Amino acid sequence: MFRAPREYVVVVTDLVEIRRLGTVKAAENVAFRRYLAARHCAMEPFQALAVSVQRGMDCTACANCCRYSVVSVGRAELQEIARHARLDSAELVRRYTDPDPEAPARRIVRSGRNGCIFLDGNLCSIYPARPSACREFPHVTRGEHSLGARMASLCRWAPLCPIVYNALEAFKHAVGYHHSDTAA
Ligand code: SF4
Ligand code: SF4
Numbered sequence: 620m621f622r623a624p625r626e627y628v629v630v631v632t633d634l635v636e637i638r639r640l641g642t643v644k645a646a647e648n649v650a651f652r653r654y655l656a657a658r659h660c661a662m663e664p665f666q667a668l669a670v671s672v673q674r675g676m677d678c679t680a681c682a683n684c685c686r687y688s689v690v691s692v693g694r695a696e697l698q699e700i701a702r703h704a705r706l707d708s709a710e711l712v713r714r715y716t717d718p719d720p721e722a723p724a725r726r727i728v729r730s731g732r733n734g735c736i737f738l739d740g741n742l743c744s745i746y747p748a749r750p751s752a753c754r755e756f757p758h759v760t761r762g763e764h765s766l767g768a769r770m771a772s773l774c775r776w777a778p779l780c781p782i783v784y785n786a787l788e789a790f791k792h793a794v795g796y797h798h799s800d801t802a803a
Contacts, residue, residue, distance in 0.1 A: 630788075632781050634681060641778025647798045648777055648787065652770040654796060662766045668793060669759035669786040676782050682741040683779045684756045686734030691725050692716070696750045703748035757783050 631637055641648075692700070701711040715736050716726035728750070729736045737745045743753070755761065757780050758769070776783040790796075 631785060632676065632680070634683065634781070637781050637784050638778045641784050644777065645774070648770075648774040650798060651787070651791060651796055652767070652774060655770060656767045660766050660794070662762070662764065662769070664793070665766050665786065665790050666760050666762075668789045669782065672786045672789060673760055673782050676785075678782075679741050681781060682734070682738060684753070685738040685741075685743065687779055688735070688752070688756065689730075690728040690735065690750055690752050691719050691722060692728060692750045692752075693725050696748075697726060699748045700745050700750075703745055759783060759786055 631640060697711060697716070698708060700706075700715075701708045704711065706714075712726060715729050717729050719725040719727045735743075737743055737749075743749050757773075757776055759773070759782060762769070773783050773787060777787055778784070
């Protein structure tokens with residue numbers, strides 16, 4: 620039975636601790652994924668929890684998604700970035716993107732040692748024109764996909780994204796999941 624708390628308070632925001640706990644809980648999260656798949660859990664209750672988690676999180680203190688994501692952009696997004704950065708589109712493509720190996724018509728925003736080329740400290744230097752993938756990350760509060768379809772990605776991001784980690788932990792609590800509940 621799902622018990623939605625009125626407000627879930629983010630309890631872990633330290634990135635070192637998130638990485639440690641997310642890694643320690645890797646096997647548990649895979650088991651939770653099986654648990655949810657076996658029960659055909661809907662996305663909506665998880666999304667409702669994730670909204671309250673996201674409200675309590677200051678992403679400017681994190682920026683891990685900008686450090687570890689691969690961001691694919693289409694033509695319209697490139698034009699929007701070029702307009703915002705006052706760059707010629709061809710120059711933007713040449714200096715700031717790489718080919719997208721999975722989609723010939725798209726480009727990948729270039730990354731360096733510290734992550735996305737547009738990341739300045741913990742802030743996005745093209746924030747008003749950032750691509751839709753960045754606006755919607757970590758894709759936990761909206762979207763049509765089932766929770767089962769999202770769980771592989773959520774498990775991957777749990778050690779990196781405090782919103783994902785805390786939303787998963789809150790949802791385990793809400794559905795009464797304990798790690799021994801590994802029934803498939
Ligand atoms: S979405 Fe997640 S990974 Fe990205 S900045 Fe916010 S908390 Fe960090
Ligand atoms: S474009 Fe901006 S929001 Fe997107 S990954 Fe780069 S720095 Fe982050």
